[in-house]
Amino acid sequence: xxxxxxxxxxxxxxxxxxxxxxxxxxxxxxxxxxxxxxxxxxxxxxxxxxxxxxxxxxxxxxxxxxxxxxxxxxxxxxxxxxxxxxxxxxxxxxxxxxxxxxxxxxxxxxxxxxxxxxxxxxxxxxxxxxxxxxxxxxxxxxxxxxxxxxxxxxxxxxxxxxxxxxxxxxxxxxxxxxxxxxxxxxxxxxxxxxxxxxxxxxxxxxxxxxxxxxxxxxxxxxxxxxxxxxxxxxxxxxxxxxxxxxxxxxxxxxxxxxx
Amino acid sequence: xxxxxxxxxxxxxxxxxxxxxxxxxxxxxxxxxxxxxxxxxxxxxxxxxxxxxxxxxxxxxxxxxxxxxxxxxxxxxxxxxxxxxxxxxxxxxxxxxxxxxxxxxxxxxxxxxxxxxxxxxxxxxxxxxxxxxxxxxxxxxxxxxxxxxxxxxxxxxxxxxxxxxxxxxxxxxxxxxxxxxxxxxxxxxxxxxxxxxxxxxxxxxxxxxxxxxxxxxxxxxxxxxxxxxxxxxxxxxxxxxxxxxxxxxxxxxxxxxxxxxxxxxxxxxxxxxxxxxxxxxxxxxxxxxxxxxxxxxxxxxxxxxxxxxxxxxxxxxxxxxxxxxxxxxxxxxxxxxxxxxxxxxxxx
Numbered sequence: 001x002x003x004x005x006x007x008x009x010x011x012x013x014x015x016x017x018x019x020x021x022x023x024x025x026x027x028x029x030x031x032x033x034x035x036x037x038x039x040x041x042x043x044x045x046x047x048x049x050x051x052x053x054x055x056x057x058x059x060x061x062x063x064x065x066x067x068x069x070x071x072x073x074x075x076x077x078x079x080x081x082x083x084x085x086x087x088x089x090x091x092x093x094x095x096x097x098x099x100x101x102x103x104x105x106x107x108x109x110x111x112x113x114x115x116x117x118x119x120x121x122x123x124x125x126x127x128x129x130x131x132x133x134x135x136x137x138x139x140x141x142x143x144x145x146x147x148x149x150x151x152x153x154x155x156x157x158x159x160x161x162x163x164x165x166x167x168x169x170x171x172x173x174x175x176x177x178x179x180x181x182x183x184x185x186x187x188x189x190x191x192x193x194x195x196x197x198x199x200x201x202x203x204x205x206x207x208x209x210x211x212x213x214x215x216x217x218x219x220x221x222x223x224x225x226x227x228x229x230x231x232x233x234x235x236x237x238x239x240x241x242x243x244x245x246x247x248x249x250x251x252x253x254x255x256x257x258x259x
Numbered sequence: 260x261x262x263x264x265x266x267x268x269x270x271x272x273x274x275x276x277x278x279x280x281x282x283x284x285x286x287x288x289x290x291x292x293x294x295x296x297x298x299x300x301x302x303x304x305x306x307x308x309x310x311x312x313x314x315x316x317x318x319x320x321x322x323x324x325x326x327x328x329x330x331x332x333x334x335x336x337x338x339x340x341x342x343x344x345x346x347x348x349x350x351x352x353x354x355x356x357x358x359x360x361x362x363x364x365x366x367x368x369x370x371x372x373x374x375x376x377x378x379x380x381x382x383x384x385x386x387x388x389x390x391x392x393x394x395x396x397x398x399x400x401x402x403x404x405x406x407x408x409x410x411x412x413x414x415x416x417x418x419x420x421x422x423x424x425x426x427x428x429x430x431x432x433x434x435x436x437x438x439x440x441x442x443x444x445x446x447x448x449x450x451x452x453x454x455x456x457x458x459x460x461x462x463x464x465x466x467x468x469x470x471x472x473x474x475x476x477x478x479x480x481x482x483x484x485x486x487x488x489x490x491x492x493x494x495x496x497x498x499x500x501x502x503x504x505x506x507x508x509x510x511x512x513x514x515x516x517x518x519x520x521x522x523x524x525x526x527x528x529x530x531x532x533x534x535x536x537x538x539x540x541x542x543x544x545x546x547x548x549x550x551x552x553x554x555x556x557x558x559x560x561x562x563x564x565x566x567x568x569x570x571x572x573x574x575x576x577x578x579x580x581x582x583x584x585x586x587x588x589x590x591x592x593x594x595x596x597x598x599x600x601x602x603x604x605x606x607x
Contacts, residue, residue: 059492080494096492098485100552109482110493112475119473147289 008072009034010173010204011056011088016066018051025051026062027228033173033204038195040215040236041208043225044252049208050093052225053175056206057090058083084111087172091179093208095162097150104129104146107165132164156187163194174198174205180214192218212248216241224251232257298546298601299558306565313572320575328452334567335460336519337534338560341541342460342467343511345559346504348542349471350484351551352407354508356396357538358531359418361516364388364509365526366422368517369431378441385513392418393509397502423528431526438521445521456518460560463511468556470507480504485552540587541566543594550602566590 009032018026026048033039043049054060055068058078062068068075070086090096097106104122107129113121129146150158159179166174176195180188195218198205209215215222216236222244224232231251234244250258314321340357347354364385371381396414400407433442447455471477479500482490491497515534520526545562547554569590573583 054492057492080492081496084494090492092492094489094492096489098482098489098552100485101481105478105481109478109490110495112478114475119469120475120478122473145289149290 007034009069010071012069012072013056013062014067014069016052016055016068017063018048018055018060018066019063025228026055029066029228029230031223031230033206035204036199036202037221038199038205038207038219040212040219040222041206041225042210042212042215042222042248043231046227047225048228049225050177053090053177053206053208056083056175057088081110084169087170088175089166089169089171089173090175091159091162091166091177093177093181095158097158097161099150102147102149103133103144103161106150106161107132107146107168109165111169128168129164132168133160155182156184159183159187159191163191167194172203174203175208176205177208178210179207180209180211188214212241212244216244224248224257226251226255231255299555299561302544302546302558302561302565306561306568309565309568309572313568313576316576317572321572324452326571326575328454330564330567330571331457332446332454332522333570334563335454335456336515336522337537338460338541338563338567339456339463339515339518340508340511340534341538341545341559341563342464342556343508344538344542345545345547345554345556346467346471346477346480347407347508348547348549349551349554350480350501350504351487352400352501352504353539354393354396354407354411354505355535356392356411356415356418357508357512358534359415359422360389360392360509360512361519361531361534362422362526362528363392363418364513365431365516365520365530366425369426369526372435372438378438382441382517385517386510389509389511389513389516390506391509393506393512394502396509397505400505401498401501426528428528430528433521433524433526442521442524445518456522459514459518460563463514464556464560471556476500476503481552483551536584536587536591537566537570540591540594543591543598546594546598548598548602549595550598 011033013029013031016029041049055062058080104125108125113125115121126146133144179191195205195207207215207219219236222234223230247257320326367384367388368381371384396411399405399410479495482495483497483500487497516530541563542559544565545558569586574580
């Protein structure tokens with residue numbers, strides 16, 4: 001990480017904790033994401049991965065004392081709406097779709113486009129949704145009509161909607177929470193290619209997955225969470241996938257990293 | 260593409276109804292007219308059939324304009340609220356307190372009027388009272404997380420109690436000459452004998468159609484009713500939208516309270532009692548889903564007139580008026596059963 005010392009991180013968390021009642025989901029997390037960097041976030045179920053990204057997104061407020069910075073400036077009154085406005089988009093594990101609604105409504109959820117009169121630009125949103133579905137997600141010649149409800153789509157297509165949504169808003173940072181879960185091989189390949197393309201465009205990403213064979217090839221750095229704390233932070237080029245697996249096992253067994 | 264090929268390969272098979280439907284839906288085309296508007300068309304047809312039934316059972320009544328004018332004057336009293344209640348039900352909530360809000364906002368109106376205030380200010384006072392009562396409901400539901408069906412029973416008693424206490428249980432005559440301009444605006448008759456409240460219900464229906472289908476607010480109502488967690492994760496303010504929707508019902512209850520009182524030139528302290536069933540029936544008959552996430556202003560408009568027609572039709576068809584409640588109950592139950600069946604078909 002010595003080469004990144006001069007750059008200002010896109011996102012930086014300082015001493016962030018999150019408590020739900022008695023449960024300490026996150027404890028004194030220090031985390032940063034540099035411009036153009038892809039960080040893989042690994043950890044067992046309940047390690048705090050989803051809580052961490054929901055805190056970054058403004059869905060959960062960190063306990064007092066924790067600080068979040070975006071490009072060096074401290075964030076106050078943090079909310080999902082502000083996070084998206086600033087340029088952070090998330091593809092959630094649960095996909096965050098409203099299935100009875102049409103594709104275009106889902107794609108523009110929370111950031112609906114309006115015309116000069118302040119009314120919804122329905123035509124524009126339909127067209128843009130159709131374009132994104134064909135051009136970016138490779139729904140090929142059989143373009144998906146944007147008026148169809150998400151209910152009629154397959155798991156991969158639903159994920160396509162969630163990813164195209166993140167793509168549309170030209171996010172500075174894309175967070176992907178287990179995006180390959182339940183996808184077919186070809187769909188997984190497409191998703192991984194999409195994550196690589198984020199880096200090619202000079203944007204950053206946080207990639208959460210259980211499968212290290214998915215994570216390892218596309219990331220620059222790997223952060224391992226264990227019971228709410230960061231157990232390890234390794235640069236990909238400095239570790240082989242075998243050593244990474246050994247390390248993960250040691251974290252699972254003893255709670256401490258030894259690779 | 261691998262995904263599409265796998266669909267084609269499956270083909271129709273009786274054993275796999277799920278895959279079967281998926282391969283039948285051609286996602287490259289917009290959903291068929293039937294899929295999109297089938298429910299609304301169905302409601303229209305049912306309405307037409309009910310009208311035919313009445314026409315044959317009491318031809319002398321249903322070929323004369325009088326019944327339709329009577330209809331146009333009574334239906335708006337609950338239909339105005341039903342149009343707003345559609346938003347609440349699409350959002351997956353319910354409001355049972357609007358009958359009491361109708362009466363409570365009339366208290367504000369009479370107070371301002373009695374103390375010599377302008378009529379416009381008195382109307383504004385009624386509307387603001389309705390909005391505040393709605394905001395109170397919305398806050399308790401959205402912020403405190405109390406189930407709407409329970410809390411609005413509570414607020415219903417509170418609002419009704421406050422109104423009865425403020426009026427000492429007695430009414431207020433609206434016969435003063437100073438009230439005539441407002442009477443003309445609210446419940447006057449335009450050429451052809453068409454009552455003004457019918458005009459108002461149409462104007463409100465158009466405005467609320469725009470609010471539901473062409474604004475962010477309306478979009479958020481659908482999204483929250485469909486999956487409020489998803490909506491919140493994507494930055495939709497569930498709290499603000501819910502409070503806004505309950506306020507909308509409060510405002511419409513205030514307007515309906517004014518119209519209902521001016522129609523009879525008297526503010527009865529029991530104002531609103533008896534509107535609960537009609538209003539909720541109009542929304543469900545109109546095809547709004549009891550599970551949230553789906554519904555339409557147009558459907559409720561037709562639903563309201565179906566309920567209004569049943570009201571008038573049952574009496575004029577010579578059926579004992581005591582049966583009306585039973586018929587409404589049946590109509591609500593049947594439309595809910597129908598919704599469940601439709602929902603299951605779409606899901607599977």
